Amino acid sequence: MTATRVLITNDDGVDSPGIHTLARHVERAGYEVLVVAPDHDASGTGAALGRISPDHPVALTRTSIGGLAGRVYAIDGPPALCVMASNLEAFSPRPDIVISGINAGLNTGRSALHSGTIGAALAAQNFGLRALSVSLARSEPWHWQTAAALAVEVLPAVVDGPDRGLLNLNVPGVPPDDVRGIRWTGLATFNSVRGVVSKVESDKLHFEFEDTGHAPDGNTDLAAVRAGYAAVTSIQGTVEVWGPIGGPGDPFERGHRVHGATAGHELRAAKSYLVSG
Numbered sequence: 001m002t003a004t005r006v007l008i009t010n011d012d013g014v015d016s017p018g019i020h021t022l023a024r025h026v027e028r029a030g031y032e033v034l035v036v037a038p039d040h041d042a043s044g045t046g047a048a049l050g051r052i053s054p055d056h057p058v059a060l061t062r063t064s065i066g067g068l069a070g071r072v073y074a075i076d077g078p079p080a081l082c083v084m085a086s087n088l089e090a091f092s093p094r095p096d097i098v099i100s101g102i103n104a105g106l107n108t109g110r111s112a113l114h115s116g117t118i119g120a121a122l123a124a125q126n127f128g129l130r131a132l133s134v135s136l137a138r139s140e141p142w143h144w145q146t147a148a149a150l151a152v153e154v155l156p157a158v159v160d161g162p163d164r165g166l167l168n169l170n171v172p173g174v175p176p177d178d179v180r181g182i183r184w185t186g187l188a189t190f191n192s193v194r195g196v197v198s199k200v201e202s203d204k205l206h207f208e209f210e211d212t213g214h215a216p217d218g219n220t221d222l223a224a225v226r227a228g229y230a231a232v233t234s235i236q237g238t239v240e241v242w243g244p245i246g247g248p249g250d251p252f253e254r255g256h257r258v259h260g261a262t263a264g265h266e267l268r269a270a271k272s273y274l275v276s277g
Helices: 015-027 079-087 109-113 116-126 144-159 223-224
Strands: 005-009 034-040 058-062 072-075 098-104 130-136 165-172 182-184 193-200 204-209 230-234 237-240 266-270
Touching: 005 015, 005 079, 015 034, 015 098, 015 144, 034 079, 072 079, 079 098, 079 116, 098 116, 098 144, 116 130, 116 165, 130 144, 144 165, 144 182, 165 223, 223 230
Parallel strands: 005 034, 005 098, 034 072, 098 130, 130 165, 182 230
Antiparallel strands: 058 072, 165 230, 193 204, 237 266
8 A cells, every 4th residue: 555645844944853853753654755845944934935937946955854764855935835846746746645844833823824834734725735734832942742743643634634624733832741632723813922013224124023912712722722732723725705795707896895704704615626636
């Protein structure tokens, strides 16, 4: 029986200890591992592909990870581009699963929109693949082994799940035996930190991060991690919103109101998500 092909990427760069630990754990669990990751820190790039054109080839470097038999490549592009190139069979047959991580820091709540870690998983979903994104709460020292072990524990659910399924896993920064379990969670209203503009100069913007002070609802990803649980959230990327007036193919009229999820209108997966490939 052919082993499941797993592409592993991240947004912290190919030299991050998180991706090294994750790749070794996944390979030891019996999966065929290929690593394709940015050659730089590409945090905060979301699902961006960067600048690609026939006139600007993307730099590619063959590298390695100690203790890993699978091939490792670094490219001069964001994590979503790593996924797209792999989906287009630039390195080997198309992967069955994409895992993105382990990110150095949580990706909870609304930060999911901006995360390059989750962006890679969303790109995989967009290309018809199943995906898992993995992030770890900051601690001293880092507990990469905890996040990698939990990723391997969750992975079979992704492998056996529906087409384009995506799970976002956030892990507390504690030793493995101190994790209280894994819980299904929703996205918190806010993340634990937020960006602020600390100073504006004539030629520079200075950003800093501050604690939001947000007390999340108990069934959210941020609350679960703070309580010592690993949190899994199922995410769907491209969706359509349809209200009661104005359907697919109808002419737009000035009196029509904008369809909105906040108005309680219907969410549907985009039609492209309902076909295979």
